[in-house]
Amino acid sequence: MEDVIKQVVKLKPNKSPGPDEVFAKVLKECKEERDEGKIDSETHENYFSADRHALTTIKLKLELAKIEREQQKDALQIRKEEAAIKEEEQERESALKKEQQEREVALKEHEMALKKEETALLQERERVQLEARQRYLEMQCEHDKK
DSSP: OOOHHHHHSOOTSSOOOOOOOOOOOHHHHHHHHHHHSOHHHHHHHHHHHHHHHHHHHHHHHHHHHHHHHHHHHHHHHHHHHHHHHHHHHHHHHHHHHHHHHHHHHHHHHHHHHHHHHHHHHHHHHHHHHHHHHHHHHHHHHHHHOO
């Protein structure tokens, strides 16, 4: 026991706890109270036991908080990814609509060009028919004169 007390005296109070999860400051305070006769061995053990339980509870709460933060980060990342996917879908829809409108305009322009060509062909046909009719009439007139 004396070896333990010597080691407790050497501990620096602001250091992290050891594997037993008890802070050096707590050990020093307990040693002082024991030296002063304020606590006996059983009380001393109960004090450490309660301290260990409190530390375990704190560690578990910290771990739970860490897990909850990670879940929140994951949820935020998922929402960001969903928003990015939705934005991409909207951009694709917009691009498809624009492409469809451009095709409709091109189709209407093509239809108009075809109608112009059809009109020009009909006019050409009428002109050719008129010329043929005129030649026929001229030939008939010449034939009637003979």
